[in-house]
Amino acid sequence: MNRIDHSRRSFISRIPKVSAASLAATGLLGGKWAYAKTAVKPNIIFILADDLGYADLSVYGQRHFETPHLDKLAKQGVRFTQAYANSAVCSATRFGLITGRYQYRLRGGLEEPLSSSNNNIGLPVDHPTLPSLLKKQGYKTALFGKWHLGSLPTFGPLKSGYDTFFGNYGGALDYFTHKTNVGPDAKEGLFEGEVPVEKVGYYTDLIADRAVDYIKTHDKKNPFLLSLHFTAPHWPWEGPEDEAVAQEIKSLFHYEGGSLETYAKMVKSLDEAVGRVLKTLDANGLAKNTIVIFTSDNGGERFSDTWPFTGQKTELLEGGIRVPAIVRWPAAIKSGQVSEQVAITMDWLPTLLSAAEGAPDPAYPSDGENLLPILFGAQPVKPRTLFWRYKGNNQRAIRSGDWKYLKIANNEFLFNLAEDVRERANYAERNPEKFNELKQQWESWNKTMLVIPQEANTHVVDGTLQADRHGVISTKK
Structure with a gap:
């Protein structure tokens, strides 16, 4: 047996449940779909933070507080040091994520951020998306958290590939009142599908609650895509114990408030919410063959840590577009990796579709690249x-x-x-x-x-x- 054959067999033996399409993408199967009949498509959990700075996690250099759950996730998979957001602001990056293309190809992607008052601008319902393409591969799809790709009645997650939705349609809402502004005329911000609902609780926790329930009740007959798009640590500046603050805020932008201490509480709450989701995966025997991705929609804002970069949200300096990005897939990806591969938000669509034995719609080719060969260690870092x-x-x-x-x-x-x-x-x-x-x-x-x-x-x-x-x-x- 020559060295190449031995390397190929050794690699395949370590990941017996990875789909044939995923392995074929690395070139290690030599075109042979040896595992096509027994392959189990991975579940996918995509976790998107909102306005999280590059160094807001201790594994990325945060010096003032700890994020143990996300640190552990990084140690169990791959941590990217040169990952970018598609934009320096929220909505535009979300267009890049869900379409796998430069957001500038769509009128809605030119709004930065997308104006919730304009019902004519948003993600076209006939455009292929990450959830709609995964549905064609047999996936169940759910989004809990922030949508921000167009307002009802014209646009929405249920119109663009998601089976289930709980969360907010706009850019932000109060963490306790769940309203889109302050004052007596503020609109309710939470929706179950397309129906407004009222809930009690800190929004970060509510999103995690829904994720935990979704995983527990998963029937295991179909793989799932679970998108968890938290609003944390986006303003208003409210930690999980700051309900009284919500009654005093003069503007949802919260210019008059916030502090490094409050921001730390928000990020730590996000870390704990992710920890609960990961624990539920373990308890239900789903962790091994579930791809978990954690990243941010853009660089940090006023209380974020973007060290060693300059700049922040709304700027194309590195601090406004360089983001943390972590990928874990125990069945296929070696733990403890740190990758210097340059990557961007729109890469996740072709990457996840490849893992699910799918591909982008040929009429809407992705501007991103499939990162599986990099994640599998089958391809060296390449310039982008x-x-x-x-x-x-x-x-x-x-x-x-x-x-x-x-x-x-x-x-x-x-x-x-x-x-x-x-x-x-x-x-x-x-x-x-x-x-x-x-x-x-x-x-x-x-x-x-x-x-x-x-x-x-x-x-x-x-x-x-x-x-x-x-x-x-x-x-x-």
């Missing part, structure tokens, strides 16, 4: 070229290999991220060839995307663009 744009202050960015071109207002930069993750040393004049190459590459890519109309909604964190650290004058919206 990724693009971003953000209407606020006319921002644009491209990362190609270690190089990043960035424009903020009329200021342009070229950074070498391998040497300078804080984006301080501007190589634009020192390396004009690379600067012009990336700038032209971005222009060419941009021509393939929808034009952002003037009326597209945009917001900036705290009402102020934080890019003045690069010489840009901050502007109030």
Whole structure:
């Protein structure tokens, strides 16, 4: 037996229950679907935090509090150090996640964030999505938590591939009152399917409660996709013991409140909620063949830790788009890995479909890449070229290999991220060839995307663009 044959057999013997399509993606089966008849498709739990900073988990460098459950999850799988969000804001990234494509291909993806007052803009109900494509592979699908891809009656998770939904349709709600604003005219924010409901409890816990019940009652006849899209640690700044604060908040944006201590409570509550879900998987014998992914929709906001990066939500600096990303699949993925592979939100659709023996709709090819070969250790880290744009202050960015071109207002930069993750040393004049190459590459890519109309909604964190650290004058919206 030669070394290649031995390596192939050794690899396959470690993961006997992984689907044939998944293994074929690595090239290790040599085109032979040896396990097609006995393969068990994995369950999938996709956990999305809201506005979580890169270093808000202790496994990513948080120094002031612990996140033991997510730290343990990282040790049991793969932790990415160069994962990106599709956008620096919530709604746009969610378009990238659910479609597996650049959000700029859809009108709704140009709204940053998506305006809940416009019922004509959202995720088209006929567009293939991660849940709708998994349903074709026999999956049951559920979303608990934040939707933020268009308002009723035109749009909604039940219209775009989910069998079950409990959560909020808009961008945020109070963690205790579950309303979309404050005052007597504030609307109820919680829905069961498409019907408004009232619940008692801290929203992070309510989402975890529903996830636990869903796993416990799973009939095991069909694999499931369980999307847990928490609003934590998005404003308003309320920890699980801060119910009294909800009665005093003057605006849901909560400009007058919050603290590092409260933020820590919110993140720790999120960690505990994830821990409950993982414990339920173990108790029901589902952990081994369940893919669990944890990541964030964009970089952190005012109380987040984005070290060692600069920038935050609404900015295309690394702190606004670099996010934690963890993947665990005990049946197939070796534990204790740290990957430097550059990845992005829209990669998860082709990756998860491959694990489920499916593929993106050929009429809507994914802009992302299948990460299974990387996760299986069958392919070395490879360079990527990724693009971003953000209407606020006319921002644009491209990362190609270690190089990043960035424009903020009329200021342009070229950074070498391998040497300078804080984006301080501007190589634009020192390396004009690379600067012009990336700038032209971005222009060419941009021509393939929808034009952002003037009326597209945009917001900036705290009402102020934080890019003045690069010489840009901050502007109030």
